[in-house]
Amino acid sequence: MARPAQFERDDVLEKAMQAFWDQGYNATSMASLVDATSLKPGSIYAAFGSKEGLFLAALDHYAQQSVARIKRALADADTPLQGIRGFFLSMGREAAGEHAGRSCLLVNTVLEISRQNEMVQKRVNRHLADIEALFLHALKTAQANGELLPDKDPKALAAFLMTSIWGLRVLGGTKPAPARTKAVAKQLLTLLD
Amino acid sequence: MARPAQFERDDVLEKAMQAFWDQGYNATSMASLVDATSLKPGSIYAAFGSKEGLFLAALDHYAQQSVARIKRALADADTPLQGIRGFFLSMGREAAGEHAGRSCLLVNTVLEISRQNEMVQKRVNRHLADIEALFLHALKTAQANGELLPDKDPKALAAFLMTSIWGLRVLGGTKPAPARTKAVAKQLLTLLD
DNA sequence: TCTGTAATTGAACGATCGCTCAACTATTGT
DNA sequence: ACAATAGTTGAGCGATCGTTCAATTACAGA
Numbered sequence: 152m153a154r155p156a157q158f159e160r161d162d163v164l165e166k167a168m169q170a171f172w173d174q175g176y177n178a179t180s181m182a183s184l185v186d187a188t189s190l191k192p193g194s195i196y197a198a199f200g201s202k203e204g205l206f207l208a209a210l211d212h213y214a215q216q217s218v219a220r221i222k223r224a225l226a227d228a229d230t231p232l233q234g235i236r237g238f239f240l241s242m243g244r245e246a247a248g249e250h251a252g253r254s255c256l257l258v259n260t261v262l263e264i265s266r267q268n269e270m271v272q273k274r275v276n277r278h279l280a281d282i283e284a285l286f287l288h289a290l291k292t293a294q295a296n297g298e299l300l301p302d303k304d305p306k307a308l309a310a311f312l313m314t315s316i317w318g319l320r321v322l323g324g325t326k327p328a329p330a331r332t333k334a335v336a337k338q339l340l341t342l343l344d
Numbered sequence: 345m346a347r348p349a350q351f352e353r354d355d356v357l358e359k360a361m362q363a364f365w366d367q368g369y370n371a372t373s374m375a376s377l378v379d380a381t382s383l384k385p386g387s388i389y390a391a392f393g394s395k396e397g398l399f400l401a402a403l404d405h406y407a408q409q410s411v412a413r414i415k416r417a418l419a420d421a422d423t424p425l426q427g428i429r430g431f432f433l434s435m436g437r438e439a440a441g442e443h444a445g446r447s448c449l450l451v452n453t454v455l456e457i458s459r460q461n462e463m464v465q466k467r468v469n470r471h472l473a474d475i476e477a478l479f480l481h482a483l484k485t486a487q488a489n490g491e492l493l494p495d496k497d498p499k500a501l502a503a504f505l506m507t508s509i510w511g512l513r514v515l516g517g518t519k520p521a522p523a524r525t526k527a528v529a530k531q532l533l534t535l536l537d
Numbered sequence: 538t539c540t541g542t543a544a545t546t547g548a549a550c551g552a553t554c555g556c557t558c559a560a561c562t563a564t565t566g567t
Numbered sequence: 568a569c570a571a572t573a574g575t576t577g578a579g580c581g582a583t584c585g586t587t588c589a590a591t592t593a594c595a596g597a
Contacts, residue, residue: 153542154593175456177370181585191546192586198544202585252459259455261517263368266445276518310524311531318511324454325469331503338504342531346572347563374555384576385556391574395555538597545592553584562575567568 156198161212163188163198168209172256176206176264207274213256214278221285231289232298235312236340242319243336244329251323258320283313299343308342315339349391354405356381356391361402365449369399369457400467406449407471414478424482425491428505429533435512436529437522444516451513476506492536501535508532 170179170187181202185192199205221238228234245251253259257275265272290305299305322332363372363380374395378385392398414431421427438444446452450468458465483498492498515525 153595154544155595156544157593174460175370177368178457178460180583182583193547193588194545196586254455258514261514262447262452262455264371265517267367267371272519279518304527307527307531310528314511314515314528314532315507316511317514318507318509321451321454321510321514322507324458325472326465334497334500335503335507338500338535339507339532341535346565347574348565349574350563373553375553386558386577387575389556540595540597542595543593546588546590548588550587551584552586554582555580556582557580558576558578560576563573565570565572567570 158188158190158194160198163190164209164212167205168213168256171206171209172213172253172259175259203268203271207271210256210260210271210274210278214281217255217257217278218281218285221282225285225289230296230298231293232343235286235289235343239312239315239319239336239340240333242316243332246319246323246332247327247329248323252326254320254324255316258317279313283309286312303343311339311342351381351383351387353391356383357402357405360398361406361449364399364402365406365446365452368452396461396464400464403449403453403464403467403471407474410448410450410471411474411478414475418478418482423489423491424486425536428479428482428536432505432508432512432529432533433526435509436525439512439516439525439529440520440522441516445519447513447517448509451510472506476502479505496536504532504535 166187166189167184170184173179174183181192181195184195184202184205188195190198195205199208224238224241225231225234228237257278260271260275261279265275287305287309290299290303290308293299294301294303294305319332319335322335359380359382360377363377366372367376374385374388377388377395377398381388383391388398392401417431417434418424418427421430450471453464453468454472458468480498480502483492483496483501486492487494487496487498512525512528515528
């Protein structure tokens with residue numbers, strides 16, 4: 152062994168993630184990442200290899216938080232469907248909030264760089280699939296419990312819910328009125344009835 | 345008068361639009377715009393003032409085509425609701441197609457630069473509002489004709505349809521299977537019944 | 538207390554960024 | 568034919584981009 156690292160990896164990833172989330176991948180320069188993380192360029196490159204490497208690590212960090220948040224929302228509710236409803240209503244509220252313009256790092260990544268970078272594309276698609284699996288599981292459980300009507304298709308509904316999240320994220324980027332985001336969230340949730 | 349311009353403005357805007365659409369705003373350099381348009385830097389700056397000016401003009405060009413396309417889809421159908429249904433089903437097909445990864449220039453712009461550029465934000469929001477107005481008009485007509493149930497809220501539905509378009513555009517960026525995009529489009533259209 | 542190893546530092550690299558401008562060319566009105 | 572005017576050209580500006588690296592510093596094991 153030798154000299155140990157002087158930074159906490161998770162601290163650095165959190166700060167880098169915020170920078171990429173705020174500004175987007177291309178608009179976030181190494182100089183601004185140096186500012187945000189308080190690391191020197193050499194340290195960043197020693198730890199993450201490249202700007203892309205740091206971004207991928209920050210993306211994983213983001214996805215981990217997203218998955219945890221959705222798991223919590225589903226687990227805290229009385230029933231699976233109520234968990235889903237609660238999550239989308241809070242997403243609707245969030246989409247009208249102050250920080251809504253940042254959208255979601257995964258969605259931003261799909262549209263900004265996924266197309267030109269196969270590695271990023273596979274990573275972000277995997278994270279999105281993980282999230283969809285949470286909803287699919289909740290929907291299947293709801294159907295088994297009789298909470299969701301038997302004629303509904305959980306797979307199709309899960310795909311629809313993911314698409315709805317993405318739509319709400321873009322909606323948040325248009326500086327919408329709270330009533331507007333709430334109305335959209337309510338509309339889409341009627342598909343669960 | 346003096347020497348007339350040697351390029352067609354619409355040709356240049358079409359080519360610039362394609363470049364921005366393919367690569368995103370930040371990833372599209374002036375050098376690549378020079379390549380795409382076959383103009384020299386000086387001519388671009390004389391005609392559009394800046395990269396941002398060219399982008400705004402290209403954005404207007406894109407929006408004009410989008411509005412025209414939706415108007416046509418609505419006008420060609422037998423009824424307003426059939427027009428909407430047809431448009432979303434074709435969007436679903438498109439989202440699984442080869443060029444789906446480019447998403448939509450307006451959506452890309454909301455997420456990539458709208459937040460950091462107020463002028464761009466206002467412009468893209470205006471274009472999106474124009475599109476929403478087309479759907480709102482079709483929904484109101486449908487309700488007046490009895491095609492849409494009287495208890496439906498056309499404004500809320502129009503907002504939902506816009507959000508659905510955005511979701512489908514992101515979906516297209518995830519390289520989805522055709523069956524997946526079709527299922528999502530069908531799901532969201534059931535809200536019109 | 539040394540020695541080996543790994544992390545830190547910050548100046549600086551070549552490449553590319555958005556953009557400018559003086560020289561040049563083509564077209565107009567007289 | 569001749570100014571006057573406006574579009575075209577492309578070399579090249581200063582700034583910033585992502586990245587590298589030799590020198591330095593701090594800690595673990597013997």
